[in-house]
Amino acid sequence: MQTNVIINGTQRRLELDPRTTLLDALRHHLGLSGSKKGCDHGQCGACTVMVNGRRINACLTLACMHDGDEVTTIEGIGQPGNLSALQEAFVSEDGFQCGYCTPGQICSATAMLEEIRNEWPSHVTDDLVGGAELTNEEISERMSGNLCRCSAYPNIVEAIRKAAGKGA
Amino acid sequence: MTEQFKMDAPATERRLDDMAQGLVGAPLDRPEGALKVTGTATYANEWQIEGMVHGVMVRAPGNSGRVVLSNREAVAKMPGVLSVIQDDRLLRNPAQGTANKAPVQGAQHATYLGQLIAIVVAESFEQARHAAQALKVTLENGEMVPVDPATAAVEPQEDQTLDQGNLDGAMSEAKHSVDVVYTTPSHSSSPMEPHASIASWEGEDLTLRASYQMLKYNRNELADSLRIHPDRVRIISPYVGGGFGSKLGLAPEAVAAAIAAKELGRPVSVALHRQQVYEATMRRSETRQRLRLAADSDGRLSGFGHDARVSNLPGETFAEPVLQASHFLYAGANRKMSLELARLHRLCAGSVRAPGEAVGVTVVENAMDELAHEVGIDPVELRLRNIPEKDPESVKDYSSRRFREALQSGAEIFGWAKRPGVKERRDGEWLIGYGMASAARINALMESQARVTLLPDGTARVETDMTDIGTGTYAILGQIAGDMLGLPRDKVDVILGDTNLPPAAGSGGSWGASSSGTSVYIACEAIRRQLADRLDVNEHDLMLKDARATYANQTKALTDVLQGDEIAKLGHVLPGETSDAVRQATFGAYFAEVAVHAASGETRVRRMHGSFAAGRILNAKTARSQCLGGMTFGIGMALTEELTFDPRDGHVVNHNLAEYHIPVNADVPQLTVELLEERDDWASPLQAKGIGELGICGAAAAITNAIYNATGVRVRNYPATLDKVIVGL
Structure with a gap:
């Protein structure tokens, strides 16, 4: 089945078994193994990519x-x-250990900061309108779809704060 | 040229204190960081190999009986399918850590539900997955087998039995005593990267690209499983997406990939899917633990009893070593301990981060909290009063032990003095409590080898089959070599994870850093001696820094000393007499503040601090991260983690990351960690001990003790889910 996708700015023509997930297309057919398969069921976030600017689980x-x-x-x-x-x-704050969830964390954080800029509220935001401060609580809440078993969470929060301060 | 070193006497020279380059201990970034954050570090299932095909494994639907594949021919004819393989060499379960030989093998009979009994190989992953799902597996002539540890037959572990003095007498005479039973459920390591292997053969030589923690053992396990010579096997594992014990021993996918690749004459990739990781790799055994503590009016222990029951599959010798730290953590002249192993048909029990102490120390620390309340003294003070002068059983000295300092400093940093009384503090709908616990973990040095080469251009290369599973091996080995050879960190290249390189201790048991680090240190010392010979100076009078040698008021570039030569040395460390001469362990203390919802019983960890002493810290950044990880495992153990087994057939019910609840970002506050300055001369010439597991060894108890402080509710069956808390509110 033929599909035309723009991947990282480059037009790619894919001829794939229709059962192929976006994640397996990236990993097995395009040589882009940075997106990781942790569960294949949308439970861990290791495969997070951005589609038209929004973060999704590529395995789903x-x-x-x-x-x-x-x-x-x-x-x-x-x-x-x-x-x-x-x-x-992420490197300077040691926001990872084994590194396997890391690409997903970074894709997720990249899109998450954009969501905050666009004043999207989260579960922990006080007011549904008017946007949210980038507090530790907001970062943790918004990053909880990305599991990290090495448990670099405190460092991930620090890394995101640091990068956001530089206008990431 | 091999430099062999046996750790027979304390290393009092502490040379790393004096190296001019000043790398060891510094909080340097991981050198492989840029690869990891850009997705360009290559993990096991990511190698692109010409002609590679895909295998998907198939599980047994029950726990007993002969395996029958009833539609095997039809599946073999499905589009793209290359082979349906059921082979007697397939592993029944993974090898235990350091097994060094094949575990129980065989695919004809099922022993537990989820056992991987066949592999379907096809041209594409999608075809293989579809065909594997279509394969009908039935079991014939199955029997009723035990699956419940409470009723299964048990085997006493005689070598774990201790009876010193008279515990029963001490209990009956004690002014204060605690006699409690706690249970902990099975846990899963749940590394983020599922187990995966790509096997490719060139003639009779097998290369396995895989995700393992201990390659020199894994190579022998794979060779033994296939009945070939280990020289024919190479395992490559430069990046490991987490292990936590689950990748210590060879797992079923490796052997399946090797058998399939041999049969088909093509490289075969086999990645377990997440459910298979839960059902067919390793679990931590559930435990039932009875603690008996006898104390005088001041809380000084006169008796210490610890009896535990754990479980495993028939034929497995591993029994979760629950009592490991109970032997040396606290005083008490009268001591009694025992361990029994229930035989049942659940997936294999093996090492999960800090086997033994993770659950053993946790329950000891709960019992100590109960005793503190019985006696009516500060729980920190109770610990301080019961730090034994010498090992209470062997009467050996401790090597280094900054246990007291960790308790005191941790209490100070956390603000323990402001702790509320039981059920005393409230913040709106939330009940607030403080809790603490001690940390303890045994320390070991293991045989390990590394080759260090000082190159003519004044750079160095470190090579060993040691792995970095997120632990920081790439960072610390470069720091040790850089310090010893006087090179900036970026002038040292560290190459790991390939059995073609000198065999290392592997990542496990918290011994990886000190063992592999010592092998690098030994090799570098030999290189220093050779440099000194060239300069006709005593090696100890040679100062190396920034690729320059300074000696006898002269300085010379290393490149000039080398004059186009390279110097290569193989460092080989062996454990020696210091292992048994003293009691070696790491220590620490945790402090936690929790909020328990007054209406729902939900617990949130608001703050948590750990103070740890583990000898010399080799990299303050990666060591701290290890502690964060351990403490977070403790949060999971305290509040959410529990493998649930179907009581009818023993299968894992919550076999995925949506239902086995590891902590997420929102569950973990900004934890704080203090690493105490310490040197342990008995541990290694680095004066370093293990730190990868210390952070979990008791952590959960700080949280459950805080729940008691907040609510007056003692949850004695982990995890402390809200249903167990709310009944006492």
């Missing part, structure tokens, strides 16, 4: 459903030697 969607969509993966956010502010902060 089929590649063929994304004809014409723009997909941003961790490989499109920054590369060694050209890290985004969030990626740099």
